[in-house]
Amino acid sequence: MATEPEPQGPVRRPPLRPPEQSVRERERGARERALRGAYVAAAARGMPPPTSDSAPEWLEPAMAANGIGSFDWDIRRDVLEGDLRACSILGLDPDRFDRSSDAFLALLHPEDAPVVRRRVERAVAELGQCGAYYRIVAPGGQMRAVRFRGRVLADVEGRPSRMVGFIWDATAELHKRTRADRMAVLREERTRFIKEAARALSEAVTVRDVARVFTELPLPGRPPDGLVLASLENGRLQILGATGYRREAIQPYDRAPLDARHPAADAIRTRVPVFLASRDEYRERYPDAWPRVSPLGRRSWAFLPLIAGSRPIGVCLVSFDDDRQLDSDDRILLSTLGGLVGQSLARARLHDAEHELASGLQRVMLPRRVPPVPGTTTAVRYLPAGTGLLIGGDWYDVVPLPGGHVGLVIGDVQGHDVHAAGVMGQLRIALRAYAAEGHPPAAVMARASRFLADLDTGHFATCTYAEVNVEYGVVYAVRAGHLDPVVRRVDGSTVVQPVVGGLPLGISPEEEYKVTRFTLDPGEVVVLTTDGLVEARTLDLDEGMDRLRQAVGGPLPETAKGVEPLEALADRIAAEAAESAEREDDIALLLMRWDGPAGGLPQQQLRRRIGQADLARIAELRGELRDAVSRWGVGDLADTAELLASELVTNALVHTDRDAMVTARLYRDGDGSARFRLEVEDDSDQWPTRRTPGEQAASGRGLMLVEALADSWGVEPRGSGKRMWFELTAAPG
Structure with missing residues (x-):
């Protein structure tokens, strides 16, 4: 029970007067009660007590008109007395009430009695005032709220002698305060809900994320029994997420044309929420849509239009299992939620469109497939950057060469945006053409550098090109500012294979590149990657290369039947990179295992x-x-x-x-x-x-x-x- 900050004191009932009293006794009793009331009123205001001749005639009628009773507690004798109104307010029978303070405290609610006792004791000790709301449990079990205010008076020696005060019924007042407190708590819950919803929706990146967040939102108060989020696509509603409905119940609405006689259509057309408080109201306002809705068992609904940039992009449905006349606060809350969801959905749709565009462009720029070359097995992976457009300048390529050789290319154009991807596409095609013409590795790299410089794009590129003699396992590698290859031996050990390096492509058109030759045994794997796999702001290159060697080395991953172990190894490397919180750049990865020529070689x-x-x-x-x-x-x-x-x-x-x-x-x-x-x-x-x-x-x-x-x-x-x-x-x- 809510209580006031001031202390509270016990209440005493007056002695019961016998029914047969003379007129003179009644007059004398009235004068005494009036005098006591004046005494109490003066004491409560800190004024000197009145004499019997100074009791105002209006005091008793005023207290009676306002339902106020008075009490007087003799502290030393521990005797409580009160007038008839005080007894009536407390629901006491004066004939059977023990007038001690303990008997009075026994009437109070168990949670309120200790509070009242502490406040009265403090008022007695300080010769001060006290007051409180407290609950009275009547003998019949009824409970009512009472409020009192009292003051402790001292005798001539300054010791506490009496407490006098007023008492009145505060049940209605307390209920009003309780409702106000409940509304304040509800408003706080709503404010907190809007903040949490805004935060969660702001973190939702994709349309799927928005649908998940919306259907999991814990609305304050009595929560709804059904939520549906749908986007508007070419005059059709596409359901993005739902909760509280069976799939087969909402399936007919998915991708169906929007019926103009449906409340969702009204909300989208007018851009104003539609609230339906009962089944009768739904049936009356939308008779054509009612037959399909009736079997679902809902009793009240809210259709919230999703608006972004003054254009409707969808609708939210919030439904309840009971008749619910939403008040203004509820409607404001739901309308605000619809606005947040609309903005988040618009942003997520734009993100998904950009991601699809970037993914499509990247797929076009990279080889659609890696051509098989007898005597070798290859595996490739591409991971877009963790932020931005998810597109970049990293690429890989496998080029069949004259004489049964194969060319391996890994490269990285500066930047990870659309411009870098465009430059990468041109450079990949040019380098592939030079290699396919049969030029030696050094000439291929030099021509590619001149080509990029002539494009005058302001970009440079790092690259490693390796020509593999498939018959003998000989590798001729050229490096232009790129990472050295990593070689996995047959026993699972790994080594970084040093390759003589030159300047990145496009910086010096006249740069001459040197070739490094090394050999492979059958079963050995060459790993080529871009720096996004091994380098970040919080990860230096040496540590990154050590991590790569650990991922490449060791036992090969266990695979299911028919799965190439090299593919499983590529998946393991890519998975560790994808899970890393340090990754900021896109990644290209190329693995080639030399199996030897088809006819076989000595070991x-x-x-x-x-x-x-x-x-x-x-x-x-x-x-x-x-x-x-x-x-x-x-x-x-x-x-x-x-x-x-x-x-x-x-x-x-x-x-x-x-x-x-x-x-x-x-x-x-x-x-x-x-x-x-x-x-x-x-x-x-x-x-x-x-x-x-x-x-x-x-x-x-x-x-x-x-x-x-x-x-x-x-x-x-x-x-x-x-x-x-x-x-x-x-x-x-």
Whole structure:
């Protein structure tokens, strides 16, 4: 029960007067009551008590007219007395009422009695005033609200002696206050609801989000029993979301033409909400629409038009299972909700349209499919940026090349907007054309850089282009300001493959790019990606590359029957990127696994062509050969193999005028031993001659070294030219 801030005191009833009183006694009683009332009134105002001769004649009629009773509590004797009106207000029988303060407190509601006791005790201690609302429980169980005000009087020595005051029935007053409090709480709930609805709808991005938020909104007061959100599309209502209705009940309305005799049509046409408080009102105002609505069991409705930019875009339906005459506050609340939903829906529709446009443009710019190339398996993924138009300049491509080779392209045009996507589309097509014409990787990259510079778009692009010799697993890679590839070995380990880098495309038209060669074993995977996967404002490049290596390495994901493991690996990488809160840029991802040619190859092989004028290539061959032998598990043979290979290749280039083809293979025997064989082929018919050089001779010792260090060696004719070879044997591991 709501109480006033001032304290409250107990109430005492007056003694019951016998029914047979003389006229003189009645007159004397009236004078005493009037005097007591004047005494109480003066005390309540802090004035000196009146004498018997100063009681105003109007006091008793005034208190009677206003239903006010008076009480007098003798504090020392703990005796309560009150006039007949006080007893009537409290519902007491004066003959059977114990006039002690404890008996009075026993009449009060259990929640109010402690409050009254504390306030009266404080007033007595401070010689002050007190007052309160409290509830009285009558003997018959009825409950009424009472209000009193009293003041404590002191005796001549300054000690508390009496409390005198007024009492009156406050049931109606308290109900009014209760209703006001309830309305205040409801208004607060409505205000809080509008704030929460506005926040939730402002965070809704798509049309589906808006429908979900609307159908889950907890409306204040008695909540509705049904909610439906529908958009207006070419004169038809498309239901976006609903709750409280069976699907089959609202299905006939979905995508159906809007009936002009329906309340939803009225709301959309007039742009004013339509409120129907009962089934009779619905039937009377919309007789043609009523037969379809009647079986649904609703009894009152609100149709709220959704307006955006002075144009109707849909309607909300709020329905109830009982007759409900919505008051002005309810209608204002629902109208405000309709406005919020309309603005949010308009924004979400624009977002969905932009997203669809961006997605369509991105699909056109990127390859529709990756062409299959025998001997390789590829997987690609594209993830749009987390914000903005969800379109960007990242791209990938797989280009079949002459001679059974395949070109892998990964690139990123600066920016992630429509302009960047347009530049990306042009550059992708140009680079693909240069590669398909058969130009070597360095020439492809240089021509693409000149092409982008000539476009004069103000954009630059990073790119990695790799040409893969599918027959031998040799990769020729060129990098223009882009990330190095990551290679996944057959055992699940990973390594970042260094590739010599150059300037991004479009910055220097005359830039010359260098080629880096590396080899793959069957089953190894090359991973090419853009920087959106490994770099962000809160993520540096080294940490991002470590994360990528962890995602690429380790056991391959378990797959269902018929699912390519490489696709599952691409899904794992993309899923980790999509779940990252650090991602801000779009991402292109290209994975290629070298399976070997269709006819198969020995388990491990390295094949290189050494140009006649490219003597520096011999040093590169030595490094590649050392790496290959180590990867094949026979690293103890690396030094000998490197030395003997240099001798045979140098012999072929010095004594002929043609290129040399170097092939290195490792064979596994049944007893667990391994046999390393290296062959050097040339087109010269000149047979090598073993000589014994003089002490000061600068050459002639090559074949002597081969004969001394190799387990076996030889020279074989091959129709046109010859083949020199040597073999090294490694003991079982």
